[in-house]
Amino acid sequence: MEEAATPLLVCSDIRKTYGDLVAVDDVSFHILPGETYGLLGPNGAGKTTTINIIAGILDADGGEVRVAGQPMNPRATRAKAAVGYVPQDIALYPDLTASENLVFFGRLVGLSGTTLKERTREILELTGLTSRAEDRTATFSGGMKRRLNIGIGLIHSPQLLILDEPTVGVDPQSRNAILESVDAMANNGMAVLYTTHYMEEAERLCDRIGIIDDGKIVAEGTQRELVEKLGGHDKLHIGITGHGQPAVNATAMLDCVIRVSLGDAAMELIVSDARSSLAEIVNTIVETGAEITGIEIEEPNLEAVFLHLTGKALRD
Numbered sequence: 001m002e003e004a005a006t007p008l009l010v011c012s013d014i015r016k017t018y019g020d021l022v023a024v025d026d027v028s029f030h031i032l033p034g035e036t037y038g039l040l041g042p043n044g045a046g047k048t049t050t051i052n053i054i055a056g057i058l059d060a061d062g063g064e065v066r067v068a069g070q071p072m073n074p075r076a077t078r079a080k081a082a083v084g085y086v087p088q089d090i091a092l093y094p095d096l097t098a099s100e101n102l103v104f105f106g107r108l109v110g111l112s113g114t115t116l117k118e119r120t121r122e123i124l125e126l127t128g129l130t131s132r133a134e135d136r137t138a139t140f141s142g143g144m145k146r147r148l149n150i151g152i153g154l155i156h157s158p159q160l161l162i163l164d165e166p167t168v169g170v171d172p173q174s175r176n177a178i179l180e181s182v183d184a185m186a187n188n189g190m191a192v193l194y195t196t197h198y199m200e201e202a203e204r205l206c207d208r209i210g211i212i213d214d215g216k217i218v219a220e221g222t223q224r225e226l227v228e229k230l231g232g233h234d235k236l237h238i239g240i241t242g243h244g245q246p247a248v249n250a251t252a253m254l255d256c257v258i259r260v261s262l263g264d265a266a267m268e269l270i271v272s273d274a275r276s277s278l279a280e281i282v283n284t285i286v287e288t289g290a291e292i293t294g295i296e297i298e299e300p301n302l303e304a305v306f307l308h309l310t311g312k313a314l315r316d
Helices: 047-054 098-108 113-126 142-154 172-187 199-205 223-229 245-252 274-287 302-310
Strands: 009-018 021-031 036-040 062-067 083-086 160-164 191-195 208-213 216-221 234-241 257-262 266-271 291-298
Touching: 009 047, 021 036, 021 047, 021 062, 021 191, 021 216, 036 047, 036 172, 036 199, 047 062, 047 160, 047 191, 083 142, 098 113, 098 142, 113 142, 142 160, 142 172, 172 191, 172 199, 191 199, 199 302, 208 223, 208 302, 216 223, 216 302, 223 302, 234 274, 245 257, 245 266, 245 274, 266 274, 274 291
Parallel strands: 036 191, 036 208, 083 160, 160 191
Antiparallel strands: 009 021, 009 062, 208 216, 234 266, 234 291, 257 266
């Protein structure tokens, strides 16, 4: 049997209080190499404090964070060397060029000489900023600044990349470029901790999601697992011609079908997993003599799960 991968990030019962306020309340989760983990929560849920502890900006009052096997705290230089942190607020020097910003921040993390020069070239290419390398960042659009901000977080080839709201205020083209870059980095083995106020980003990028509210992780899992925990099911809308009742009767006998009804030239089925059961359902309908004219799959919405768990929309 193949040995399970060792987590790159492990948070164990971390806790942070400010007077009587418990900002982070025994939060635990882990991220594997090559995994993108979404930490979602409404404003004031404890997300930012958790990220600051993981990045070594804040000390936890209790529990432990380990990055690449090393304990993390504000004094932990070895653990910090494995982390790239991209804050929500743009952290650039506007009077420096893109190249000069990368060189400056690269030197702060110990890069120099040929290594720094080559890494700067690679980051400019990765972020699509090669043609603007010698332009002052004060002249950049919001999307370009965001991309360079991410590049700075990547300059030292970290094992864990923390992205806090990386697409806030950017145009659709830059946003798509950022999402594609994040996906590529995870595919190359980097662990990614991702926070966002855009549910579609979490659905697109994240392998697993932790939902935090009132300082606690209230649910965790893949999108499918989170939906199933709440008893959510998929809907199938199947257009048909011919006599539909035999098809309804036949599909109702399938184990994967929870409920089926017949409307005007269409069947609606409630199923446990539409994508895995679709072939069996289609074959059953065809065998009754009905002809299928169209199929639409409606999967449960992660936004609905979030609203159910927290009582708030993600952007509240």
